[in-house]
Structure formats: structure tokens, C-alpha cells
Amino acid sequence: xxxxxxxxAVRKQLGKSVQGFWQKSDQRIYLDIExxxxxxxxHVMLDEFGARFQIATGVDTSAGIEVMYHWALDEEGCVVxxxxxxxKTSPKLDSIALICPAAEWIEREMWELLGIxxxxxxxxxxxxxxxxxxxxxxxxxxxxxxxx
Amino acid sequence: xxxxxxxxxxxxxxLQEEPEFFxxxxxxxxxxxxxxxxxxxxxGIEKLSESKTFEETIFLVERICGICSTSHPIAxxxxxxxxGCINVPERALFIRSAVGELERIHSHLLWLGxxxxxxxxxxxxxxxWRFREDVxxxxxxxxxxxxxxxxxxxxxxxxxxxxxxxxxxRKLLDGLQDPIKMFRDAxxxxxxIHARTKDVGILTREMAIAYGALGPTARASGYDIDVRRDxxxxxxxxxxxxxxxxxxxxxxxKVVVRILEMFESIRIIQQCLDQLEKVGGPIDSNPxxxxxxxxxxxxxxxxxxxxxxxxxxxxxRPIRHKVRAPSFMNVPTNRETVLGATVADAxxxxxxxxxxxxxxxxxxxxxxxxxGERLLDSRDxxxxxxxxxxxxxxxxxxxxxxxxxx
Numbered sequence: 001x002x003x004x005x006x007x008x009a010v011r012k013q014l015g016k017s018v019q020g021f022w023q024k025s026d027q028r029i030y031l032d033i034e035x036x037x038x039x040x041x042x043h044v045m046l047d048e049f050g051a052r053f054q055i056a057t058g059v060d061t062s063a064g065i066e067v068m069y070h071w072a073l074d075e076e077g078c079v080v081x082x083x084x085x086x087x088k089t090s091p092k093l094d095s096i097a098l099i100c101p102a103a104e105w106i107e108r109e110m111w112e113l114l115g116i117x118x119x120x121x122x123x124x125x126x127x128x129x130x131x132x133x134x135x136x137x138x139x140x141x142x143x144x145x146x147x148x
Numbered sequence: 149x150x151x152x153x154x155x156x157x158x159x160x161x162x163l164q165e166e167p168e169f170f171x172x173x174x175x176x177x178x179x180x181x182x183x184x185x186x187x188x189x190x191x192g193i194e195k196l197s198e199s200k201t202f203e204e205t206i207f208l209v210e211r212i213c214g215i216c217s218t219s220h221p222i223a224x225x226x227x228x229x230x231x232g233c234i235n236v237p238e239r240a241l242f243i244r245s246a247v248g249e250l251e252r253i254h255s256h257l258l259w260l261g262x263x264x265x266x267x268x269x270x271x272x273x274x275x276x277w278r279f280r281e282d283v284x285x286x287x288x289x290x291x292x293x294x295x296x297x298x299x300x301x302x303x304x305x306x307x308x309x310x311x312x313x314x315x316x317x318r319k320l321l322d323g324l325q326d327p328i329k330m331f332r333d334a335x336x337x338x339x340x341i342h343a344r345t346k347d348v349g350i351l352t353r354e355m356a357i358a359y360g361a362l363g364p365t366a367r368a369s370g371y372d373i374d375v376r377r378d379x380x381x382x383x384x385x386x387x388x389x390x391x392x393x394x395x396x397x398x399x400x401x402k403v404v405v406r407i408l409e410m411f412e413s414i415r416i417i418q419q420c421l422d423q424l425e426k427v428g429g430p431i432d433s434n435p436x437x438x439x440x441x442x443x444x445x446x447x448x449x450x451x452x453x454x455x456x457x458x459x460x461x462x463x464x465r466p467i468r469h470k471v472r473a474p475s476f477m478n479v480p481t482n483r484e485t486v487l488g489a490t491v492a493d494a495x496x497x498x499x500x501x502x503x504x505x506x507x508x509x510x511x512x513x514x515x516x517x518x519x520g521e522r523l524l525d526s527r528d529x530x531x532x533x534x535x536x537x538x539x540x541x542x543x544x545x546x547x548x549x550x551x552x553x554x
Binding site: 027028052053054055057059068070072074075077078079081100101102104105106126127128129130139140 | 186187190192194195230357358359360373378379380444446453455457459467468470472476477480
């Protein structure tokens, strides 16, 4: 039996903020959502589906900065990835660290490595890089050049 | 008003997968705040991976952690296989699970020994590490290496477990049953261990969920998650095993979960060996290339779920490789568990999430926050913990776990 009911339920809860959808397999579902829907979507994943926040991934692509929030639905054996495409000139998202403390560190990491700003983060400071790391120098951006 | 002192613990440790710097803020003997800093040994593995071929990437992630040196490769090859829709022969799946479970046993024994050392029972330390050697011998027999086994590759495994080696592996495995029973009985039933670990460093189930805690740290709090069962991978869907959980989330429950998990690991390995005697066939599907796409791989490492995300553009290298180790989620739980504890208990509480603490303590010093004067060094912290055990011994007349019959 397929896992169509999960993707249908997620899409129903998130409504029009779901812009795209790809069920790769019974274990992997990808949903493209609008940036402004992230907080609501996180609430849906946590409260409606009892999902576990696994981690978030940021990718610098030619179309913009892509951010993926991976949620595990352990009872269903399925990973739901919420994908958001951000404008590269000023990538910005609402922080979900207050509703999901598990996301606090990875948001700090994505800020310093990819330059994504998280509004409302409770403790935004460097996680992995040195405190005096130069501002605007984001190592995981494509245009980053290492200097010796 | 009592004076607040900062006790910095960390940051460097060669054996830690994630060097950590714990700043314990204490008033008198009580911890009132914990600040955690990372990044002292950030190696840029994700960036580095983008310059490696998919085959080389597996060797790279094997070196993220010396203890979980097969967990990262299993998660990574699964991410590549998910991206490329690559099939894996059944025999290779059993070999993956067998090696993964051997790693779990050696990792848990390593932790058990350190936990014993931190609370002043060096006999446990010596015995646990002595029997860990037997596990490393099995791994050496199978892979040629005690650590960094180099077994995993996209599409299968690099090295078979020879049928002629299986009796020797079984013999070593059978020999582990009694020592682990000895630890179970000596540690779990000992009243002095109860006094040092019960109701100490409690992580509630709600907090475990909120922080996304993983592995034994989550299961000790009654958060019943295990990627092996919930998201079957390798051969786990074909194997019979139980997921061990406890309720209280204190240090004691974390000990119990890890000890009982070792029995399940032995069961799993025995079943894998049974299957390896029956199931023939290739050990590698030899994928020639990874098509454009993206994949997620996760594996239940000894400390919890390891997560890898891989994106391919159809070339022979990943264009993005995200790695998340379980300690990234487990270590922040210390902010909850250590509050209100005494400095003597902080050592074992911070160690209870198994962050490879053995070397962190070497760097520990207590510094007076006003004048910068060093008050305590790492040995003092362990001494404080051991002295607490000694006091309890004197008060109760108990002598701690005995390991006499081995």
C-alpha cells in the first residue's frame, strides 16, 4: 500500500502554500512551500503529524538558496521534506527555533555558512565558525573563495 | 549572595566526533546555567565532500568519527542509493547490519567503561574495555581493521564475510554474552550505582521530543524511536529484535538502555550470520554512475540517528552533501539535564549522552570568573565525582559493584 494519504493530508493542511509536490517513494515525500508558510507548516508537522525534526539543509543553486526541512514520520516510516526557495540577494526566513528547539543550532549553522537570516531566532551567534569570522563571508555559497 | 563561577569543560579532544566546550555556570556547588560552544575542530567535511567522487565520499565520512566509523558510511551509501535508485544485494544488507551492530556493542562498552571511570569505579572501566577488545578482534577478523573498516560502498559492501570465518565470529560473539550479563547484574542491581545515577540528570520525554533527542538518550526518556525499526534499512526489516526503552530519562536509565541494547545487537548479529550461511549471491550491484537526483540516508548509530542528504547533478561528485550526527541533537539536551545538579554530578550527566567525553575532561579547568585564577583542573572534577561515591560508600556501608567471577 502506498503512502498517498500522508502527502494528501499534508497538502490539505497547508493548502495553497504548497507550490509543488513530489512523492519520490513511499519513504520520501518532497513538498515545495512558500517561505511565509514555514511556521504554519512546522506547526502542522509537529502538532498534526507528530513529526520529528531531523535537520535542515541549505543548498546554493542557480535559482536561489534552497532550504529543506526534513521531518521524520516515525510511525509511518517516511521522511517529509519541506522545500523553500529563497532569493539569493537577501535570503530570509522566520525562525522555527521557538516552536521547535531542535532547530536552534541548525539555523545558526545555516546563517553562518549560507547567509540565511532567521527572524526571531532566540540566540543567533556563530556555532561552528570563529566569533570574529568576517561578516558576509559564507563558506557554503558557490561564489565563496577560500583565502589563505 | 553566592558567587557565580564558570567551569569551562573542553573544548579539544582528538577522539571526539564533535569537540565541545561546555561552560558550566555554578553557584556554590549547583549548576545554574550551561553554555555550549562548538566549532573548535570544524573540518568542513560537507564542503570537502563536494570535491570527492561518490566512492571517495564514503571513505571521507568514515573519518568523521572513529567510533561510529561504519554508521556514517552506511547512512551515506544509503543516501547515494536513494538518489540513484540503486539496488543492493541481500547478502550485502546482512553484512551491513552485522558490522553496524558490532560497532554498537564496542561503542556501548567504550561508554560503559568511561561512565564507570567518571563515578569512581575503575574496575568497570577496565573490564568493559577488556571485553571491547573481543569485539574489535571480531571486526578485525571481518574487515582487517579494528576501526575504520572500509566495508561500505554504494551498491553493496567491499568485502564479504567468508563462510569459513563465521564459526570464529560466532565463538567470539558467544563469549560476549556472559561478560555483558555480568555488567548487567553488577551495574543495574548495585545500590551504590543507583545512588549515583538514579534521578540524576533527568531528561523528560517532552524535553527529549522538543530537542529532537536521538538513540539511547531519547529511548531512556520513554521516547520510543529507533530508525532500524521505524525506517527499515540494511537488513533490519528481515531481522527480529526489540527496541529497548526506559521511562525516567535519568543517567541510570541511559545506562540500562545501552547495556540491554548490547544483547539485542548480539541477537541481530547471530541472525545475520545464520542468513549469511544460507544466502549466497553477490555482495555488490556495481552501480556505474549516480544519475541526477537527491537522496536521504539514515542509520541508527550507537548514539542515535545519523542523517545524510546527497544531491547529484549526474556527474561523479555530489553537488551537496549534508551530514547530521546524533550528537548535534543530543548535546543540547544537556542544557536541561545539568541544571540544578552539583558539580560532582555534572561530569556523569554530560557524559550520559555519550559525546565521547573521555578526552574532554583532560581540558577541563575551573576558572574564577572575577580574577581568572584557575581553581580546579580536569583531575579535580573527576576527583570530586569519585569523592562523592566514596562518601556514599562510607555513609551506606556499600562497596559498589563487584566483578568477582570473571
